[in-house]
Amino acid sequence: VLEAADLRGIDSHGVARLHTYFELLVAGAINPKPHIRVIHETPSTATVDGDNGLGLIVGPRANAIAIAKAKTVGSGWVAVQNTNHYGIAGYYPLKAIEEDMIGMSMTNTTALVAPCFGAAKMLGTNPIAIGVPAGEEPYVLIDMATSAVAYGKVEIADRTGKSMPEGWCIDKDGVMTTDPKRMKAGGALLPLGSDRERSSHKGYCMSAFVDIMCGPLSGANWGPFTPPFALRDKVVVGAKTASEKRVGKGIGHFFGAWRVDAFRPADEFKGQMDEWIRTFRASKAVPGRKVLIPGDPEREALEVRSVSGVPLTEAVVADLEDISETTGVPFDRKLFSVDSV
């Protein structure tokens, strides 16, 4: 899952995170040998208990159950409780696409986002991913946080000493701010839409939807009670708002798949998707830009990196060496092309 992120240019969710998962395993915060099991099901649905395993292990298993159910009855839906962060949301619909299905994946995450009119972190960046197969054209792959931007963009602005555009963040009093330090001092990210005038209630609604499907429906924690991703998050991110209160088990995911030929013959659908993709790609753009198909940027990175490899920063390579030293798993630095980004 981490490699899929790196190959697609989503460096924030690639092996750069391996050390964090490693820390959680070493600290005993994550179960290295989970007994993943279905605790409730119908022909088209299931609820899975991830037994506090790595989301990278629990997620693919639960997603495979959704796909198997879709094969049998046309669609399949799996809510997951007692799990941990599962990498890029977009990894999962890729598996559905391979089976001529439309796939969906979502997860709730540590609270970082304020509701519309809110002044406190109440929801995670709660991503949704949707994948759609095509015929001759490449697939459509949506993979988006439901916040205006990802937290990583605030961190980059902070590190580089830059101000942020309006509409990304509020400070601890709920006032919109362009200063990343004010956001980090008890502020919050804003939902997609940024403010009420530009419909931040809609981004709030999408994030709430993800939270409800992943939390109350699965039996996982939700909203401000969602546990932090990393041990250090407890201090760095969560200190001001994260509660020790738990309303369920772990975090939650939600996976789905619709078999295309449960609605119409797959070749007909794929022919229409090819025409859809070509029509949008050829549509009028603003000067100097072109209209993209969801998934295009990641696909371009995949083409380059599949040939030239994944550039890693020195910090990430050092993290991998550290894991190697502790575990004894061999690591040869020379095999990695090191970028100074």
Next chain:
Amino acid sequence: VLEAADLRGIDSHGVARLHTYFELLVAGAINPKPHIRVIHETPSTATVDGDNGLGLIVGPRANAIAIAKAKTVGSGWVAVQNTNHYGIAGYYPLKAIEEDMIGMSMTNTTALVAPCFGAAKMLGTNPIAIGVPAGEEPYVLIDMATSAVAYGKVEIADRTGKSMPEGWCIDKDGVMTTDPKRMKAGGALLPLGSDRERSSHKGYCMSAFVDIMCGPLSGANWGPFTPPFALRDKVVVGAKTASEKRVGKGIGHFFGAWRVDAFRPADEFKGQMDEWIRTFRASKAVPGRKVLIPGDPEREALEVRSVSGVPLTEAVVADLEDISETTGVPFDRKLFSVDSV
């Protein structure tokens, strides 16, 4: 369906639209006696041909099929082709909520919205509605266009001679504009997110998702080929961009329902939803505001209007009288409280 909109304060989608539906029926553009039928199905899915009927008739029938399938196998999904506008998207999940299900509804509509980086109308305002039952607390009901704002807000600004906030619209060259007249002269609405810096690619993705589920999957038209809602739209809205080309039949809808107890016992879920709702309602808000639950504004209107009635403008009452005169269906003006809004 129209009454449900009016009672919830969504005047733009209530009986104010009856005359438009009436015109379409009189002109023979809509089939008054459709033979609505399932043309493809699996245990959890179906595709419905609406036989060019009123969306207000076809939509409830197709939605009922989704709910019936969810009763049998846990979830149900229905794509609809060859249909017409179906009223408020939020009407349909209300039916799922009555059955202790989470409901979903979406429809594609006449192109009015530009993609991220685009300079032409390629997608409708493509709404998504999601309804979630609760226990002691009232249900959660999301009902949102995937554009930054609805076209009605542009029309209001134009009629009242006001400028619009940044982030709603572009002009015919793709340049952001605050002048409603420049939008109406060949411009377009922007997707939720407004511009790339504030993630308009995400609103574009959500709108594309709705279009794909309603168009290519059902066999209906999609994107710029989606036929106009009203006869007059051909002139007023669609003239610059609407194509006579058709890639399917009519417009499309997509309905879904997940049985709550297909994932966990319904009382457990509803208890969690009650706590979810109370937690968000009680969360810290910006001064002078409160954090709302999706559906609150419509619920407040419903409480008032269920007692005091629905205020209609003189223009709407005159439209109703006109229908009465043509059809002979009795209409007593005195029964209506006329508002001068």
